[in-house]
Structure formats: C-alpha cells, structure tokens
Amino acid sequence: MTDTPDTPDTPVTLITGGGSGIGAAVARRLLDAGQRVAVTGRGEARLRAFSAELGHPEGLLTIQGSTAEHAQVVAAVEATLKEFGRLDTVVANAGFATHDSVAEGDPAGWTEMVLTNVLGPALLIRASIDALKETRGRIVLVGSVAGFVNTPGNIYGATKWAVTGLAENTRREVTQWGVGVTLIAPGRVETPFWEATGSLPPGELLTADQIADSVVWAMTQPAGVDVNTVVVRPLGQPN
Numbered sequence: 261m262t263d264t265p266d267t268p269d270t271p272v273t274l275i276t277g278g279g280s281g282i283g284a285a286v287a288r289r290l291l292d293a294g295q296r297v298a299v300t301g302r303g304e305a306r307l308r309a310f311s312a313e314l315g316h317p318e319g320l321l322t323i324q325g326s327t328a329e330h331a332q333v334v335a336a337v338e339a340t341l342k343e344f345g346r347l348d349t350v351v352a353n354a355g356f357a358t359h360d361s362v363a364e365g366d367p368a369g370w371t372e373m374v375l376t377n378v379l380g381p382a383l384l385i386r387a388s389i390d391a392l393k394e395t396r397g398r399i400v401l402v403g404s405v406a407g408f409v410n411t412p413g414n415i416y417g418a419t420k421w422a423v424t425g426l427a428e429n430t431r432r433e434v435t436q437w438g439v440g441v442t443l444i445a446p447g448r449v450e451t452p453f454w455e456a457t458g459s460l461p462p463g464e465l466l467t468a469d470q471i472a473d474s475v476v477w478a479m480t481q482p483a484g485v486d487v488n489t490v491v492v493r494p495l496g497q498p499n
C-alpha cells in the first residue's frame with residue numbers, strides 16, 4: 261500500500277468488544293505505541309466512556325455494533341478502512357459467559373452467547389480477510405483455557421472449544437496468503453466478565469494488561485514468524 265498522508269504506514273488494529281477488559285487493555289497498549297485502533301461494542305455509553313478516559317485520542321475510532329451481526333461486522337471493517345486506510349490486525353475479543361451449565365442453566369441466554377463467541381469471530385475473519393491479505397496482517401482470537409480443558413456442564417467452555425478449532429482451521433486456510441493467526445487463551449482474568457456472577461472467582465487472577473502483553477507480543481514478532489497458540493494462566497490456577 262502506498263505511503264501517503266491519507267494512508268500512512270502506521271499499523272491499524274480492529275478490536276471487537278474493545279471498550280472494556282482485555283480488549284480495552286490491548287487498545288491502550290497499541291495507542292501508547294503510536295498505532296491506530298478501532299474498537300467495537302454494543303453499548304455506546306461504554307465506548308464513549310473508554311474514549312473519554314483516554315482523552316479522545318486521534319488514533320482511536322469507536323464503532324457501535326454487535327460482532328454477532330454480519331452487516332454490523334462488515335460495517336465496522338468498512339468504517340475502519342475508511343478512517344485509517346488500512347487494516348493490519350483484527351482481534352476477535354468480544355465474548356461473554358452465561359456462567360451456567362448445560363444440565364441446569366437457562367437456555368434463553370445461550371443463543372446470544374453462541375452467536376457472539378463463535379459466529380462473531382468467524383464473521384470478523386470473513387469481513388476482514390481481503391484487507392488483511394493486502395497488509396499480510398494478523399488475526400488474533402481471544403479464546404480461553406476453557407477451550408482447552410473440560411469442566412462439568414460448561415457451555416461457555418464449549419463455545420471456546422469452538423474458538424480453539426476455528427483458530428487452527430483458519431490458520432490452515434489463510435497462511436498461504438501471508439496472514440498469521442494467533443489464539444490467546446487466558447485463564448482467569450480480573451475484568452467485567454465476572455460482573456454477572458456478583459463476585460470475582462476464588463484464587464489468583466491475571467490483569468487485563470498481562471493478557472494484553474501476550475497479544476501485543478504475538479503481534480510484534482518479526483515478519484515470517486507466526487505465533488499460533490498462547491495459553492496464559494495465573495500461577496496457581498490448577499485447571
């Protein structure tokens with residue numbers, strides 16, 4: 261891509277669910293490094309508050325929309341390209357848990373969880389792949405340790421097992437185009453993810469910044485290096 265004032269060479273990252281927690285921590289890290297970042301989320305107030313907290317930086321674009329809606333994901337990619345002129349990395353980070361079980365939980369919450377956690381990353385990959393081919397960019401999927409271990413009745417975990425599978429299936433397709441794929445699978449992290457349960461889980465937790473460090477580390481490897489799977493637990497988390 262030509263380096264003109266309208267399309268400068270500064271890398272651009274689009275992060276779904278980037279108004280809080282891990283996504284927001286990644287956005288902060290990248291903005292601090294001088295990169296340009298677009299973040300999405302369903303709640304406009306949350307996005308506004310995040311931008312205000314950072315002092316409305318020039319390199320930050322906030323886009324209201326759901327990662328579970330195809331048209332809204334396409335619109336988010338288009339808005340990012342229109343604003344910044346290129347796309348180097350997408351981070352499929354938006355996700356949540358109903359924190360219930362397959363035998364005793366409430367199925368009413370499962371549709372949105374499955375669509376957000378499983379369909380969302382697939383829609384983001386589909387919508388961004390042409391732009392990523394141009395930059396030989398990177399797809400980062402935020403999975404979970406729950407997508408590597410079995411826990412009784414954990415339907416959220418099943419969505420993350422799907423993300424684990426999607427990451428490698430995607431890698432096998434897009435590596436031919438010079439596009440990298442990184443699956444970051446965090447253990448327990450202190451974020452609003454746990455708000456619905458009323459308290460943080462017992463034991464040690466990572467900070468969102470510690471996971472953001474892993475994301476940025478994978479993104480900043482030398483050309484030709486593709487970090488594929490990173491599982492990061494807090495020391496002391498047994499499963």
Ligand SMILES: NC(=O)c1ccc[n+]([C@@H]2O[C@H](COP(=O)([O-])OP(=O)(O)OC[C@H]3O[C@@H](n4cnc5c(N)ncnc54)[C@H](OP(=O)(O)O)[C@@H]3O)[C@@H](O)[C@H]2O)c1
Binds near residue numbers: 453
């Ligand atoms: N915290 C942990 O212990 C932990 C561990 C392993 C993996 N993870 C994963 O890490 C990722 C980030 O979670 P987090 O811990 O940082 O929690 P978080 O602070 O709750 O972040 C999730 C973000 O996703 C957004 N979101 C939810 N549904 C969305 C949708 N359909 N479309 C667009 N945005 C949506 C939320 O904003 P809106 O509600 O405004 O849309 C929120 O900003 C998730 O995929 C989660 O499963 C978390």
